[in-house]
Amino acid sequence: MSRWDGIDEFVATAEAESFSRAARRLGLSTSGVSRAVATLEERLQTRLLYRTTRRVSLTDAGRAFLARARRLIAERDEALASVGEDDGDPRGLLRMTCSTAYGERFVVPAVNRFMLSHPKLALEIDLDDAVRDIVSEGFDLAIRFGRLTDSRLIAKRLASRTRRLCAAPSYLTRAGAPRSIADLAAHTCILGAADTWPFRDGEREIAFKPQGRWRCNSGQAVLDAALLGLGVCQLPNFYVDAAISDGRLVPLLEANRPEDEGVWAVYPHLRLLPAKVRLLVEHLEEALSGQG
Template sequence: MDKLSAMEVFVRVVESGSFVRAAERLGMSTTAVSRQLADLEAQLGARLLQRTTRRLHLTDAGRGYHARCAQILADVEEADASVRTDTLRPRGVLRLSAPVSFGLKHLTALLPAYLAAYPEVTLDVDMSDRQVDLVEEGFDVALRIAMRLPPTLVARRIAAIHVVPCASPAYLAREGEPARPEDLARHRCLVYTHAAEPGIWTFGDEARVSVDGPLKSNNGDLLRAAALAGEGIICEPSFLLGDDLAAGRLMPLLRGEPTPPLALYAVYPSRRHLSAKVRTFVDFLIGRIGDPPPWDAWMEMAEPRRSGPEGF
């Protein structure tokens, strides 16, 4: 059995939704298509498709295997194209997953420029704060903000992300400014519930502070709006707060107490060959965002303020 040919048969059957239409696309008989798929399932020792009189359904094993096969076939097609042409043009659908707040605040301005530079690429963007399964769900690339990433993923670092505790001038005038992390326990803190440990803010290597307050949410934009209204202290990523910090609408706190370092990464399934559309997209983001990124310009403008005897 030709394994690559059997993979193509499997992928075309899934795409077509029937053995007959797949056979027509491949220029094969329906019997030959059915035999190749049966041989592939026998070699794998797993059923890939459930067949009924009306429809075909992927099994759980079939869904993961289909995503892998589709990528392998795309890589083979791209490798062939690279031999036939001097330059490889990015083309096709690029499926992207990105965090909601980052996507709305920064990707909205960047994506039109990428499409203008690469008109043969179509973007399919899913904005969600959950961590998608790239292979299972068929994403080409995902943007993630993290300290570290699983070793199963290939990743490129795009830019630093700083988590900044801050509050509005009105709140600080009314409630005072914390001089050290443990002071946060007596303040009104606005809690992001989608964090790994909601209600725990970390400083340095060991300082872990339990915080609470009048508002909790899984959306950073909502918490930012509440902080701007003087409702309390937030501890959110700089990409969300940079403009407010630069304009003085929010004031950074505890400047001498570093929060854990994060970074924005582009991640994609581990494989030897990247498609041109993924490679150019990641290069584009790195070139346009830069490191340090524009959302951290406030860090050069703001001087640490002394609010306590130890100079915090």
Template sequence: MQRWERIEAFVEVVRLGNFSAAARQLQVSSSHISRLVSQLEQQLGTQLLYRTTRQIRLTDSGALYYESCRQLFEGFKDAELALDHHQTNPTGLLKITAATTFGERYIAPLVNEFHTLYPQLKISMHLTNRQLELIEEGYDIAIRMGVLKESTLVARRLCDRREFVVGSPDYFAHHPQPRKLAELEQHNCLIGSRDHWLFLDKGARKDLVVTGNWHANSGPALVDAALRGIGLAQLPDYYVTEYLASGQLIPVLDEYQFIDTGVWVLYPQQRYLAAKVRLFIDFLVEKFAAGIPWEQ
């Protein structure tokens, strides 16, 4: 640190032409600047400046040393400007991951809209129902739904998310509507990506293992099976809102809906977010705040 302070004092003296101006620039006394330059000369074992009462003049060694130090300082300033530009203007590659169907329907259009605002960005979007490891696999942002697991990632809630147990009118024409969770044992429960359904029972979370003769790791396939009266399904609101409104699906067990669930944007914890990440997160938050897409 002392050497750097001495070099900075020397560069400012030469650049501004005298010790007083350098002292004002660095907000210290002239005597302190003079002392720093003298210490630098002692450290280097050579005289850098000729001093008179009216002016200073570089020695040959001083001129050579100043030119190298000047380039060093300009390089640091360029680095700071580049960093500032990076923090205020989105550049580079933005890597995003989201669940397949949700990503196709609701995230991809927003990503494309964001890209029209910042066409200099490169976009890589990977849609998969497998939860990728953001840090290990080099992703900037993940869109996740439901109840989050504990992790070191930062999570920002985009909106609420509700899950409905639904069946078709045709199914309920042949089976009674369940009123209690225990009554699900009497029904054919359509199994999606997990073999348990999530409820709120007496104020506590309840993961209820369900059984049935149908299974697929596809939300649209699950919706289609429910519409055809094959059984009951537990599905998030963005899959079933339109069918509930039309009466093609009927909700049951609403009083057991688990409420602590949502749609989240996740990103690795960093002291300073890159502009591309910060701006995209703010963009998503603004869009979801204006209206949840599947409710519009």
């Protein structure tokens, strides 16, 4: 029996809070994962997990062991990567996550081109507008926006994007154009996922809370509503630039446009960054430069 037996299964189960979800992540059977964790507990003479019919949770000993087990796995994987990638060609599985719309439009096409040049690499991309905990969920890389605060992560700026306020000519004919941020209180706003809209007034940052009768957490859906004249919207520029250029949308309060926000590649602190992550980040930096 290897001294590693059960450690990967334990970490995956603890993070997923489920033997079945851990099994799917590892490509194993649920019973096999459960047996491996039970054997590990027997070897350690310590219960690591509480089991119920609905979920799995950590004991105090399990919580303490989880942090050490993650470090062991990370160091093992770093060591294996450093040997396996001596020829400079990345290999193994790379797991990454990104928001849905930006991922579909910019990141996935760039990653697909990267994959053509690296046939030994396997890829798993999770497109999700929720901010995932890439350390606990085992992701190698994430693409994030704006300010970053997680000290467990290293961030490299890839590109930038900005948000633009706009409305269709048909709406502005009916309601008029806002002349100031305060004027927006009298307008019908098309609401997306954000509860506030950022603006700048000179050196001041202003967060305006929009009000309206329409809300959807899809940027594409917000764009469609704006094009139909349902109200004023604020969206990342990659949604609206083409419609503004051809006159289907009219930009508003451009002097109050918020500062550009960064598009970042973020990844966990590791003493040795795997070549698969390093090379993909370099590729994305080149591919996304100038994209919004």
